[in-house]
Amino acid sequence: MSDHILSIAIPRPLEGPFTYAVPDDLVDRVHVGGVVKVPFGRVVTHGYVIGEVESASKLKEGLSLSKLKKIISVELEENRIPKDVLELSQWASRYYFEPLGEVLNCAVPASAIGLKNKKKTSREIEILNNPPQLKDLSSEQSKSIEDINQEFLLNKPVLLHGVTGSGKTEVYLHLATKAMAEGKSVLILAPEIALTPQLHQRLEDGLGTTVALWHSALTDAKRRDYWLAMRKGKIKVLVGARSAVFAPLQNLGLIVVDEEHDSSYKQEGRMRYHARDLSLVRAKVSNCNVLLGSATPSLETLEKVKQGRFGFASLPNRISGSNLPKIEIVDLLEEQCRDGLQAQITEKTITAIRDTIEKGQQVMIFLNRRGYAAFLLCEECGAVQECPNCSVSLTVHKKNHTLRCHYCDYKQTLSQYCTQCSGGRLKSVGAGTESIETELPRHIKNMIPIRLDRDQVTSASRLSEVLEDFRCGKFNTLVGTQMLVKGHDFSKVTLVVVILADSLFRWPEYRSSEKALQVLTQVAGRAGRGKIPGKVLIQTYAKDHPVIQVMTGEMSEEDFLNQERSLREALNYPPFARFARLRIEGRKQDQVKSFASKCVLSLNKRIKESSHSVEVLGPSEAFIEKVKSIYRWDALIKAKDIKVLQEVIFSAKSFPLPQGVSLIVDIDPVGVGY
Ligand code: ADP
Ligand code: ZN
Secondary structure (H helix, E strand, C coil), X not given: XXXXXXXXXXXXXXXXXEEEECCHHHHHHCCCCCEEEEEECCEEEEEEXXXXXXXXXXXXXXXXXXXXXXXXXXXXXXXXXXXXXXXXXXXXXXXXXCCHHHHHHHHCCCCCCCCCXXXXXXXXXXXXXXXXXXXXXXXXXXXXXXXXXXXXHCCCCEEEEECCCCCHHHHHHHHHHHHHHCCCEEEEECCCHHHCHHHHHHHHXXXXXXXXXXXXXXXXXXXXXXXXXXXXXXXXEEEECHHHHHCCCCCEEEEEECXXXXXXXXXXXXXXXXXXXXXXXXXXXXXXXXXXXXXXXXXXXXXXXXXXXXXXXXXXXXXXXXXXXXXXXXXXXXXXXXXXXXXXXXXXXXXHHHHHHHXXXXXXXXXXXXXXXXXXXXXXXXXXXXXXXXXXXXXXXXXXXXEECCCCCCEEECCCCCCCCCCCCEEEECCCHHHHHHHHHHCCCCCCEEEECCCCCCCHHHHHHHHHXXXXXXXXXXXXXXXXXXXCCCCCEEEEEECCCHHHHCCCCCCHHHHHHHHHHHHXXXXXXXXXXXXXXXXXXXXXXXXXXXXXXXXXXXXXXXXHHXXXXXXXXXXCCEXXXXXXXXXXXXXXXXXXXXXXXXXXXXXXXXXXCEEEEEEEEEEEEEECCEEEXXXXXXXXXXXXXXXXXXXXXXXXXXXXXXXXXXXXXXXXXX
């Protein structure tokens, strides 16, 4: 009989922690941050040790020692989860309403703690030791570094607002070098790092040391090797996507969040969190500095600067004296479009592309949809081919003769007849990147396009290939989706074309204008990064839209942001209030709907009684009601005070769920919610 007990977090969607008895022979081997094997229900699972071993006298009332299950074995004794990472996970667990075991399961790779890949022993990572290759700073850069360091002394997070190509990355390198010289380590978060292999190389060359590269496509073995090397303090720099915020870097001195506004920092699905927001918490628990960088900072971050909670530094000009590209609007209501193309492309745009190619320069064409066309319409009965599992229409992919669902990957052969009426007049509506790649070269002599989107790029090596082929000039036109927006630096690109800007700001979501401006600024920023000045053509039906007016300079960015800010203030939207989305899911539509209604009704009743200022909106079907045969209904909670918001969520979580229905809490939701 043992007389010691232990608190364990279990990676299951159940509130914890769970108390276990510790056999005497294991007492000395369990420590906070370690991993143990435990019986759980009818299975054996791993669990995370989150408290010190305690005497059984501390057992909570109602529990009896003889009934406690015993831990089976100790899996991780050395290289335990570091204290600050554990503390961050605990914070995330409370804030995002996720059981701690689930958070730790996301934060700590299974392979690193000996749960996967057990047989092969880990490999030592060789650490580069080259002289750093830093550029001499421009006076603007030096000034910004002074400003940043000044604010760091006050223990404030700092926003670095710098236009595209202003040399932000170089500033990161200088700050990182300084931190490393003080013996500290550095964490750099970058959105979709897998898409920007250049950045990793640049950091490694610049700092002269090995930089771990952390993203979802990493192999288990590599993940384990990196984790251990960081844990032991061998690797001192890491660049990674959102989950890197949990990296076990020792003695952290600096966190950089590049493109802090980017919505890919928000993790959806299981364990919903925002890596930028967590980076601020990490900075606190690890006692280090944090720098947020962006050409188009988020309103939330700007608001914190305004309130004096964040420091501020700026780089208003491009380095190398090259100017920001010239922006021209192409009015789709006025201009003549070329016949015989699926996409609406004006004569003016075609001429500009042709001229650029004739001069031996390169073009980037941006369109926010992959595939050939948005959907297939029967001109006889009006039916649109839809996904059987999701409430969306199927996208036309002509190249491999399929109709495809972009949500569940459902595929069917592209038939010549309507599945409803067997009519033969099927029309492709809307346009995707594939249509431009295949059709435009017929209209522009010497155009050699390559496509960059998720259909084309299925692996990191394929991505490098595409980027390299474009860089070396084997192709002169890069046609792509959001993927081509990210930080690429091609000096020969002098023309960037946006096929349909409207698709960016026509979303039923309060952030859609802000987001559209961010994407357009990023896309435009790809033009004219070399010596030759660049030009951007933005095709749109809405030339008077504020986002377009900011792009052309008719409205200042400041006015636009102030306008957005006032709007949000008036409507009580973030950053002036907090949101949480309650999502109710299940296979039976009726059941989901009725539980959602009941839930909102009871919440409203409780709120009335409590006199708190909080609103519950909805329920309504999710933006896409059915995905993978699961129906989803949403309610939105809106409150000034996070505590009040949390109370309402606690209430919602206390309602017993009908069999087959689940409730997902999304704090600070972003976008329409996948
Ligand atoms: P951003 O991250 O703001 O887009 P980068 O740091 O990528 O900007 O800089 C843009 C370009 O300018 C890069 O090619 C970079 O090598 C170059 N650059 C940055 N700082 C300097 C500097 N101080 N001297 C010379 N070139 C620089
Ligand atoms: Zn589907």
